[in-house]
Amino acid sequence: MSTFKAPKGTYDLIPPNSARFLAVRDAISAPLRNSGYGYIETPGFESVELFARGVGESTDIVTKEMYTLTTKGGSELALRPEGTASVLRAALEANLHKAGNLPVKLWYSGSYYRYERPQKGRYRHFSQVGAEAIGAEDPALDAELIILADQAYRSLGLRNFRILLNSLGDKECRPAYRAALQDFLRGLDLDEETLRRAEINPLRVLDDKRADVQKQLVGAPLLEDHLCEACKAYHEEVRELITAAGVVFEDDPKLVRGLDYYTRTTFEFVHDGLGSQSAVGGGGRYDGLSEMIGGPALPSVGWALGVDRTVLALEAEGVELDLPATTSVFAVPMGEEARRLLFAKVTELRKVGIAADFCYGGKGLKSAMKSAHRSGARFTVVAGERDLAEGVVQLKDMESGEQTAVGVGEIIAELEARLG
Secondary structure, three states: OOOOOOOOOOOOOOOOOHHHHHHHHHHHHHHHHOOOOEEOOOOOEEEHHHHHHHOOOOOHHHHHHOOEEEOOOOOEEEEOOOOHHHHHHHHHHOOHHHOOOOOEEEEEEEEEEOOOOOEOOEOOEEEEEEEEEEOOOOHHHHHHHHHHHHHHHHHOOOOOEEEEEEEOOOOOOHHHHHHHHHHHHHOOOOOHHHHHHHHHOOHHHHOOOOHHHHHHOOOOOOHHHOOOHHHHHHHHHHHHHHHHOOOOOEEOOOOOOOOOOOEEEEEEEEEHHHOOOOEEEEEEEOOOHHHHOOOOOOOEEEEEEEHHHHHHHHHHHOOOOOOOOOOOEEEEEOOHHHHHHHHHHHHHHHHOOOOEEEOOOOOOHHHHHHHHHHHOOOEEEEEOHHHHHOOEEEEEEOOOOOEEEEEHHHHHHHHHHHHO
16 A cells, blocks of 8 residues: 555546546547647646636635645746636747737647545546637637537537537626626625625626525526627627537526636536536637737637546446557567567567557466456467477467467568458
């Protein structure tokens, strides 16, 4: 037993379960890679101020959930709680928006950190795949990202997820709605902290998950009743484009995201098989974020999908992923001469793209064959002194049990043919 354990609220990814996480990451990113999105990777920590400005000083993420530290030089840093602010910061710093080809389309994958009460589906260390389209205001971009996320989930075999859609308006129409919502909230029996939040960012109160708060919010003003004509037209085009693509969604006039930077299009992917932590991903348009963190006006849109929650959603639906075999061929040598020969053949197999492994440690035949079974290999190559004297190796099909003698010089071609 190790002296140390993983910190509370975190998890280790170990085989064979880790293969599912890799498959989910690949499936989510595949539609992005086919749609002009380039990969970006940012540091695991950033300036505290980046998230305070971008995510919002009144959000729970900044006030309660960020892991912060002070460096020896006195800098205030935070482990990244989300990806968008970091990606936009990196794009601005590298002047990607000045390359003359907007929008800048980027995708990323990584770990994020929030100090929350751990429970199933909510961790202090979690994994996401995200996408951002920076520098263009176009309903087709919003629709594209929703369609690509839907495509990714369906490619994994997920079926019981729902897409919730709303518009949060913009700087032209949101102020009037904000004032109307604040007037409504001031008349409710809310605790002091929630009333304070209502004065700073009243939309955040709509996102409060407590039943006693939600009960009082019945009859609250709806943003859809306050949208300006431009926002209405924009939102309607997003709806039409994703409908034309065959993507099913639900209009949710009460949907808001937990971050301050969102404007206009906002959406969430939820799975009803996950209990209280039903959101598996979400995103929206954030036209003012670049200016919030000191950049030029760059209207943008993006999303982040949770890898761990997607894995839980797959489990809830009983979806078994078709994972590639970790090992296709396992080599079992009996004797030193066979050991050198088969090690060389394993190296050759790997060079031609066949997943191959080797029985290390000088095990006896019985123990070595147990290792071959545990590896999951389709074929096992066995060779001893008598085999080599005859110029052959024994090729065993681990599914049928059939064993065939194959010439030493022909084994690579034989395995290529059998494995396709």
